[in-house]
Amino acid sequence: MEQGIDAHLIQIDPTNETSVKKAVSEVEKKFGVLDVLINNAGVFLDGDNVAPSKVPTSVLKETYATNVFGLHEVTTAFWPLLNKSKAARLVNVSSALGSLTLHSNGSFGDFKVIGYDSSKAAVNMMTVHYAHEWKNTPHKANTLHPGSVKTDMNKQGELTVEEGAKTSVRLATIGVEGPNGGYFHMGDTLPW
Numbered sequence: 001m002e003q004g005i006d007a008h009l010i011q012i013d014p015t016n017e018t019s020v021k022k023a024v025s026e027v028e029k030k031f032g033v034l035d036v037l038i039n040n041a042g043v044f045l046d047g048d049n050v051a052p053s054k055v056p057t058s059v060l061k062e063t064y065a066t067n068v069f070g071l072h073e074v075t076t077a078f079w080p081l082l083n084k085s086k087a088a089r090l091v092n093v094s095s096a097l098g099s100l101t102l103h104s105n106g107s108f109g110d111f112k113v114i115g116y117d118s119s120k121a122a123v124n125m126m127t128v129h130y131a132h133e134w135k136n137t138p139h140k141a142n143t144l145h146p147g148s149v150k151t152d153m154n155k156q157g158e159l160t161v162e163e164g165a166k167t168s169v170r171l172a173t174i175g176v177e178g179p180n181g182g183y184f185h186m187g188d189t190l191p192w
Contacts (some may be wrong), residue, residue, distance in 0.1 A: 005173070007036075014041045014070025024077045034081035036172045039071045039123075040093040044116045052114040060115045067119035072126060082139065090141040091171045092127045094183070095120040098145075101191035124183055124192060131181030140178055142171045145185040 010026060013019040027034055043066045047059035071092060082088035096102055098120025103112070127143035134141055146164035167184055183190045 012041075012074060014039075014074045015065050017073065020073055020077045023074075024081065027078070027081060032081075033084040034078050034088065035085045036089045036091070037075065037078050037082060038091040038093065038168050038172060039074055040168070041070055041074075042067050042093065042095075042120075044113070048113040048115040052112065055114050060118075063115035063119050064122070067116070068122045068126070071123060075126075075130065085139070087138040087140070087176060088134075089139070089172045089174065090127075090130055091168050092123050092141070092143040093146055093168060094123045094127070094143045096145040096185065096190060098122075098124050099183070099191055127183075128181050134180060138176060140171075140174060140180040142174075142179055142182050142184060144168060144171060144183070145190055147185060 008030075010023045012023045043063055045059050045063055048055055048063065075090065075092075082090065095116070097108065097113070097117045099107075100121060102108060103117065124143050127141050130141040144167040146167060147158070167186055171178075171184065183192060
C-alpha cells in the first residue's frame with residue numbers, strides 16, 4: 001500500500017478449470033470487478049533441451065497446456081470482470097525467447113527450445129489480439145520479457161524476482177496514454 005495500491009494475490013492453476021472458476025468466483029463476490037490481470041504462469045520442460053526434430057509432441061502439448069491454453073483459459077474467464085473496470089490492464093509475461101525477430105537475427109545463437117520459444121511467440125500473438133479487441137476502450141493488453149530472473153524454473157537467472165517484476169508492475173499501472181498491444185522489457189520496446 002506504499003503507493004496507495006490495494007492489491008490482492010490469488011494463485012491459480014491455469015491448467016485446472018475448477019481452480020480458474022473458483023478464482024473468478026472469489027474475485028466477483030469480493031470485488032465485482034477486476035482492474036489488473038497478470039498472467040505469469042509458465043513451464044520450461046527438460047524434454048525441450050534437444051534438437052527441435054527430437055522434441056516429443058508430448059513436450060509441446062504439456063508446454064502449451066500451461067503457457068498458451070492456460071493463459072487463454074484464465075484470460076477469457078476473467079474477461080467479463082476486466083471489462084467492468086474503468087481501465088483494465090492485462091499483462092502477459094512472455095519472454096524475449098518468443099521474439100521471431102531476435103531468433104532469426106541470431107541474437108540467441110544456437111539456444112533454441114522449440115516448445116518454450118514457440119509457446120511464448122503464441123503468447124505474444126494472443127496479446128496482440130486481446131489488445132485489438134480493446135482498441136476502442138480504455139483497457140490495455142501488453143506482453144513483456146521480465147529478464148533472466150532467478151526462479152525455480154530458471155536457476156541461472158541474473159535478476160531477483162523483484163527486479164524481474166518491474167516491467168509487470170509498470171504495465172499494470174500505466175495511464176490512459178500508455179501502450180496497448182506492445183512487447184516490452186523494462187523501458188524498451190522489444191521486436192516481435
